[in-house]
Amino acid sequence: MANRPLNDDEVINEMNKMVAFIKQEALEKAREIKVKADEEFAIEKAKLVKQEQQAIDVHFEKKRKGAETAQKIAQSTLTNKSRLKLLQQREEHLQDLFEVARSQILDLAAQDGRYVQFLEGVVVQGLLSLMEPSATVRARAKDEELVKKAVASSQKQYQEISGRAIKVDVEPSLSNASAGGVVLISGTGRITIDNTLDERLRLLEDRMLPEIRYDLFGANENRKFFN
Amino acid sequence: MATQQSQSIQTLLEAEKEAAKVVQQARQFRVQKLKDARTQATKEIEEYRRSKEQEFKAFEASHAGNTQSASVAIDKETDVKRKEITAQYNKSKDQVVKKLLDRVVLVKPELHRNLKKVEA
Numbered sequence: 507m508a509n510r511p512l513n514d515d516e517v518i519n520e521m522n523k524m525v526a527f528i529k530q531e532a533l534e535k536a537r538e539i540k541v542k543a544d545e546e547f548a549i550e551k552a553k554l555v556k557q558e559q560q561a562i563d564v565h566f567e568k569k570r571k572g573a574e575t576a577q578k579i580a581q582s583t584l585t586n587k588s589r590l591k592l593l594q595q596r597e598e599h600l601q602d603l604f605e606v607a608r609s610q611i612l613d614l615a616a617q618d619g620r621y622v623q624f625l626e627g628v629v630v631q632g633l634l635s636l637m638e639p640s641a642t643v644r645a646r647a648k649d650e651e652l653v654k655k656a657v658a659s660s661q662k663q664y665q666e667i668s669g670r671a672i673k674v675d676v677e678p679s680l681s682n683a684s685a686g687g688v689v690l691i692s693g694t695g696r697i698t699i700d701n702t703l704d705e706r707l708r709l710l711e712d713r714m715l716p717e718i719r720y721d722l723f724g725a726n727e728n729r730k731f732f733n
Numbered sequence: 734m735a736t737q738q739s740q741s742i743q744t745l746l747e748a749e750k751e752a753a754k755v756v757q758q759a760r761q762f763r764v765q766k767l768k769d770a771r772t773q774a775t776k777e778i779e780e781y782r783r784s785k786e787q788e789f790k791a792f793e794a795s796h797a798g799n800t801q802s803a804s805v806a807i808d809k810e811t812d813v814k815r816k817e818i819t820a821q822y823n824k825s826k827d828q829v830v831k832k833l834l835d836r837v838v839l840v841k842p843e844l845h846r847n848l849k850k851v852e853a
Contacts, residue, residue: 532752536759543763554774627840669851
């Protein structure tokens with residue numbers, strides 16, 4: 507370093523050096539800033555994109571699950587409808603069967619021998635249920651004679667089975683529209699036993715349902731318990 | 734001599750000004766970059782959303798097709814089963830009617846199990 511004051515050339519030289527230095531510093535700083543800017547750009551962009559992508563994925567996942575559930579529900583509804591149709595079909599057939607039975611029942615009373623036996627049996631059954639000292643038997647008007655005969659023999663049977671005697675009246679008060687059979691009423695008029703063919707058929711329709719199901723449609727494959 | 738000094742100082746001051754400008758430009762570049770990040774990100778996100786939406790629509794369309802074909806298949810099956818039911822029914826109905834009628838007239842009079850016959 508010169509200790510004497512600088513001459514003009516040296517001054518200019520030093521000046522240029524300083525100016526260059528200032529410029530150089532500025533450029534370096536600017537470059538630093540730019541590099542950092544690029545980095546931050548990339549990070550920020552990636553962060554934003556990732557965030558939103560996640561949100562979008564969650565959203566569509568939910569939608570997808572909803573659509574799947576809707577499909578399952580639709581499928582299940584279809585299956586259910588199908589089963590109901592099948593059950594309905596069976597029910598129709600069952601009702602049809604009962605209709606046929608109800609119409610054929612009217613022929614039963616025409617078969618004399620069987621019918622008389624039936625009347626006897628049914629009266630005895632009624633008397634044994636009543637266990638009363640007296641009873642009234644109501645029958646159709648056209649059955650009056652038959653029933654009177656049947657009652658006579660029934661009283662004997664009743665005596666045999668229970669050791670008791672019973673007084674029986676016959677009333678031709680059932681309508682002729684009924685298919686046949688009798689109604690028994692206790693002496694005090696408070697107990698009634700309906701042993702008409704219609705009523706017996708109705709009871710059977712209900713009680714025999716499991717058997718009917720098996721005979722008509724086969725066993726139930728899905729059933730597990732039978733006791 | 735004094736003019737020279739003040740000239741030098743002037744030159745230096747101008748150099749500083751230029752330097753400051755350069756740095757300022759770099760800063761503005763940075764600010765702009767951050768804004769760009771935002772806008773570009775938004776664009777990319779929008780594209781992503783659009784593609785996901787299409788994916789989902791395709792999925793939905795395929796499932797609607799499934800439901801339709803499933804419905805037709807089930808209806809066919811149901812019809813077949815119904816015909817089976819009717820056939821079975823027709824085979825056994827007479828027998829069942831006979832069973833019913835037989836039992837209507839079947840009577841077995843018995844004394845109640847708690848009672849005893851009264852011996853004369």
